Amino acid sequence: MNLIFGIFLLTLMLITGIAVVRAKNLFVATTLMGIFSLLLAANFFLLDAADVALTEAAVGAGISTVLFLSALSLTAEQEKPCYGGRLVALGVVVITTLALLHATLDSPRVGDINAPVHQHVAPWYIEQTPILIDVPNIVTAILASFRGYDTLGEVFVVFTAGIGVMFLLAHYPHKKPHKPHQGLRHYLIQRLVGRTVIPFILLFGFYVQFHGDFGPGGGFQAGALIAAAIILYALIEGTDTALTVIPSWLLTGMVSGGALLYSGVGIAGMLMGGNFLDYSVLASDPVAGQHLGILLIELGVGITVTGVLLSIFFAFASRKHF
Amino acid sequence: MYLAVALAVVVTMGLALIRALLGPTVYDRVLAVNMMGTKTVLLLSVITFAIGRPDFLDLALAYALINFIGVLAVLEFFRKRSELDPENNTREAE
Numbered sequence: 023m024n025l026i027f028g029i030f031l032l033t034l035m036l037i038t039g040i041a042v043v044r045a046k047n048l049f050v051a052t053t054l055m056g057i058f059s060l061l062l063a064a065n066f067f068l069l070d071a072a073d074v075a076l077t078e079a080a081v082g083a084g085i086s087t088v089l090f091l092s093a094l095s096l097t098a099e100q101e102k103p104c105y106g107g108r109l110v111a112l113g114v115v116v117i118t119t120l121a122l123l124h125a126t127l128d129s130p131r132v133g134d135i136n137a138p139v140h141q142h143v144a145p146w147y148i149e150q151t152p153i154l155i156d157v158p159n160i161v162t163a164i165l166a167s168f169r170g171y172d173t174l175g176e177v178f179v180v181f182t183a184g185i186g187v188m189f190l191l192a193h194y195p196h197k198k199p200h201k202p203h204q205g206l207r208h209y210l211i212q213r214l215v216g217r218t219v220i221p222f223i224l225l226f227g228f229y230v231q232f233h234g235d236f237g238p239g240g241g242f243q244a245g246a247l248i249a250a251a252i253i254l255y256a257l258i259e260g261t262d263t264a265l266t267v268i269p270s271w272l273l274t275g276m277v278s279g280g281a282l283l284y285s286g287v288g289i290a291g292m293l294m295g296g297n298f299l300d301y302s303v304l305a306s307d308p309v310a311g312q313h314l315g316i317l318l319i320e321l322g323v324g325i326t327v328t329g330v331l332l333s334i335f336f337a338f339a340s341r342k343h344f
Numbered sequence: 345m346y347l348a349v350a351l352a353v354v355v356t357m358g359l360a361l362i363r364a365l366l367g368p369t370v371y372d373r374v375l376a377v378n379m380m381g382t383k384t385v386l387l388l389s390v391i392t393f394a395i396g397r398p399d400f401l402d403l404a405l406a407y408a409l410i411n412f413i414g415v416l417a418v419l420e421f422f423r424k425r426s427e428l429d430p431e432n433n434t435r436e437a438e
Contacts, residue, residue, distance in 0.1 A: 037365070056414055063384065206423070254416065
């Protein structure tokens with residue numbers, strides 16, 4: 023059953039992808055990208071990758087559409103016609119496709135027990151997670167503890183990306199603009215539905231943040247969800263009101279504070295006699311120390327992701343009052 | 345039974361995609377994207393029960409909550425655009 027649905031969804035994705043490339047109107051391309059992301063998340067879900075599907079849900083469905091549209095409001099709606107170089111592009115695409123198709127012939131079947139990925143370190147993770155870390159979601163154990171270095175690197179990548187966008191786009195006006203940005207405040211239905219939904223998104227975001235050890239989710243997904251709730255508030259009440267609720271100094275603090283918290287937990291482990299990012303020494307009991315460490319670093323991830331996503335959104339929005 | 349429901353949802357997704365591809369107006373596409381989101385929520389819910397893991401319902405919940413934001417962003421985009429350029433707010437040239 024999964025195979026049929028997978029093939030069907032992949033076919034729809036292929037059609038959507040070609041349509042995105044073919045679309046000359048950038049607004050159409052943006053809406054089609056939204057559909058592409060929905061189909062992608064459904065595919066991740068069919069492949070049992072619940073954590074990745076949740077990330078795609080939080081980022082793809084909500085935030086990337088908003089960011090694409092705010093970028094689009096700063097530029098023209100039609101794509102510039104482009105001439106020449108098409109045969110070269112086609113050649114590159116065909117060669118890459120053939121190479122990828124050739125490579126898929128060697129790849130093991132989905133869920134094959136003899137696949138190299140299931141032979142290398144995966145059995146060790148599955149055996150040791152209940153003993154060393156004791157959380158039901160092995161993905162969280164791998165992401166936050168066993169491969170804590172990689173996740174620290176990811177957080178710094180997110181941090182760097184946020185700083186880059188702020189350097190390029192952010193400008194904070196010194197005086198108040200003549201006409202403050204109103205948002206959709208005067209539209210009754212949108213305002214009522216939005217105000218009803220925002221607390222639930224926030225609650226769900228905190229649930230994903232603190233329940234990540236037990237179910238799908240964690241800092242990345244929760245950060246995207248909480249940022250989505252605040253972006254919704256900014257869309258309804260206007261950017262200026264949202265910036266008084268969450269001032270820009272707080273956002274800057276969140277962007278760097280989360281990454282600092284993560285590295286601080288690593289250094290605390292060193293000071294208490296362990297290795298960098300070794301959480302076992304943080305409490306008297308190694309398993310309790312692991313729980314504490316995972317909770318703290320997930321919090322750091324969540325804070326940085328929320329801060330970066332909101333900074334990017336406000337950087338776009340305060341340029342031309344999207 | 346779950347299979348039949350999932351198939352029906354998938355077929356509806358295909359129909360919504362056709363509407364999103366053909367257009368012709370902005371409203372058709374916005375509605376198609378919104379419908380696609382709703383259908384994804386339904387598909388995920390049906391599959392969670394079909395494979396017997398209702399705890400994955402979290403994902404469908406995330407979609408149901410987030411879906412609204414994209415539509416609001418589109419509305420805001422066109423409100424701004426029609427303020428700047430009242431002539432060309434809903435027409436699209438291809």
